[in-house]
Amino acid sequence: MDSTTTTQAPITTIAEVGRHEGETVTLRGWLYNLRESGKLLFPIFRDGSGLIQGVVAKNAVSPEIFDAVKGLTQESSVIVGGKVRADKRAPGGYELDVGNVQVLQRVSEADPYPITPKEHGVDFLMEHRHLWLRSPRQAAILRVRAEIIKAARGFFDERGFTLTDPPILTPAACEGTTTLFPVDYFEEQAYLTQSGQLYIEATAMALGKVYSFGPTFRAEKSKTRRHLTEFWMVEPEVAYATLDDLMDLAEGLISFLVKRCLERRRADLEIIGRDVSKLEKIAPPFPRITYDDAVKMLQEGHAKGAVENRFEWGGDLGSPDETYLSSQFEKPVMVHRYPATVKAFYMEPDPRRPELALCVDVLAPEGYGEIIGGSQRMASYDLLVKRIREHNLPESAFKWYLDLRKYGSVPHGGFGMGIERAVAWICGLEHVRETIPFPRMLHRLYP
Numbered sequence: 001m002d003s004t005t006t007t008q009a010p011i012t013t014i015a016e017v018g019r020h021e022g023e024t025v026t027l028r029g030w031l032y033n034l035r036e037s038g039k040l041l042f043p044i045f046r047d048g049s050g051l052i053q054g055v056v057a058k059n060a061v062s063p064e065i066f067d068a069v070k071g072l073t074q075e076s077s078v079i080v081g082g083k084v085r086a087d088k089r090a091p092g093g094y095e096l097d098v099g100n101v102q103v104l105q106r107v108s109e110a111d112p113y114p115i116t117p118k119e120h121g122v123d124f125l126m127e128h129r130h131l132w133l134r135s136p137r138q139a140a141i142l143r144v145r146a147e148i149i150k151a152a153r154g155f156f157d158e159r160g161f162t163l164t165d166p167p168i169l170t171p172a173a174c175e176g177t178t179t180l181f182p183v184d185y186f187e188e189q190a191y192l193t194q195s196g197q198l199y200i201e202a203t204a205m206a207l208g209k210v211y212s213f214g215p216t217f218r219a220e221k222s223k224t225r226r227h228l229t230e231f232w233m234v235e236p237e238v239a240y241a242t243l244d245d246l247m248d249l250a251e252g253l254i255s256f257l258v259k260r261c262l263e264r265r266r267a268d269l270e271i272i273g274r275d276v277s278k279l280e281k282i283a284p285p286f287p288r289i290t291y292d293d294a295v296k297m298l299q300e301g302h303a304k305g306a307v308e309n310r311f312e313w314g315g316d317l318g319s320p321d322e323t324y325l326s327s328q329f330e331k332p333v334m335v336h337r338y339p340a341t342v343k344a345f346y347m348e349p350d351p352r353r354p355e356l357a358l359c360v361d362v363l364a365p366e367g368y369g370e371i372i373g374g375s376q377r378m379a380s381y382d383l384l385v386k387r388i389r390e391h392n393l394p395e396s397a398f399k400w401y402l403d404l405r406k407y408g409s410v411p412h413g414g415f416g417m418g419i420e421r422a423v424a425w426i427c428g429l430e431h432v433r434e435t436i437p438f439p440r441m442l443h444r445l446y447p
């Protein structure tokens with residue numbers, strides 16, 4: 001017998017005990033909670049895949065085993081042997097009649113596990129994020145995140161997209177110079193990437209339909225429930241795509257992700273407390289409104305007293321504006337054709353109204369706001385040079401990017417979806433900080 005098994009019984013996980021009904025199994029995990037009632041002990045174990053309640057009857061086990069369980073403290077690591085019994089009242093549908101326990105480490109009462117089932121403040125939990133992750137709700141969120149990432153990759157893989165990884169160290173800005181993280185790159189100035197977009201425009205010209213999926217960085221000084229300084233973005237980029245094609249793609253992606261989570265992560269969504277009836281409504285078509293329409297809605301909202309400040313045409317939508325707009329719809333709303341002046345330098349102007357950019361932001365419902373931003377890209381060499389100069393960007397760093405407009409330039413476009421924003425909405429969370437194992441934010445670099 002090695003140190004990781006206590007009995008000959010097959011090792012399984014809590015998620016899979018249902019396959020072993022009536023059999024004796026070995027589970028390896030931690031004590032989550034312990035209740036006592038006379039000669040019965042009810043330890044709840046967790047193993048990362050779920051929770052299961054055990055039952056230990058004093059007259060059914062040796063005194064050593066009974067005392068070992070009785071003395072267990074929260075988060076003590078244990079290997080448990082027991083018989084799986086179906087129980088309709090049990091949360092996972094099964095209970096374990098414990099016959100054997102091996103305690104790997106008993107957490108000392110002198111230095112107990114700091115996160116107890118009672119309420120803790122957010123600051124305390126963030127300081128203990130490395131432990132907070134063990135709580136069932138946090139683990140459920142991470143499983144939903146993993147499902148969303150897998151589904152997003154699958155969505156593109158199955159539609160003829162090729163995954164191409166852009167660099168993380170870059171010489172220039174993609175999304176404005178105010179949120180760059182500088183990196184000392186030998187003798188040169190480099191920055192952590194804000195988006196893979198510029199690079200996947202090059203790979204799209206090579207491969208047609210591509211996507212990237214990786215970490216992106218913004219030195220956001222804003223402390224909001226939507227901003228991280230390090231976040232993950234999935235970005236498709238498509239040669240010959242028009243704005244309408246991009247909106248179809250975004251609508252398809254979001255609907256697919258939600259459907260997948262409902263199919264495969266319903267139990268986790270329940271643990272999180274998500275009202276899944278809201279997610280069940282997410283299917284194409286999504287409403288598509290122009291920026292002009294959005295301005296009208298905001299001004300009407302202001303007249304009704306539902307929007308604090310009167311929104312003027314020409315401004316960028318702020319968080320409260322997005323919250324208001326997105327709470328007007330049950331599905332994500334796609335707002336297209338913003339004024340070019342509030343958007344990035346690379347966006348193609350609308351030929352009918354060149355003051356507008358052929359761009360789209362997708363705002364998630366229930367007040368979640370922007371989860372996707374994208375556009376058609378500027379195809380003209382001359383106009384792009386002009387824009388790079390207007391935005392005071394270093395032309396030399398964009399020479400390669402301009403080459404793409406010299407050698408067979410075509411209309412093309414793409415978008416980026418922030419994984420954490422999508423997870424926050426699908427899970428119905430207050431704040432993006434719970435959507436990523438170790439969030440990086442203004443004033444948060446530990447743990």
Ligand code: 4AD
Pocket residue numbers: 174175194195196197218220226227228229231233235236370371372373374375414415416417418419420421432
């Ligand atoms: O709208 P953004 O800035 O667009 C781009 O970066 C484009 N280059 C993408 C493209 O067209 N390929 O960012 C895209 C998405 C946002 O809609 C949002 O979901 C997320 O990235 N995002 C953030 N998420 C968390 N924290 C932040 N600070 C974020 N900034 C953007």
Ligand code: MG
Pocket residue numbers: 361370372373
């Ligand atoms: Mg944006």
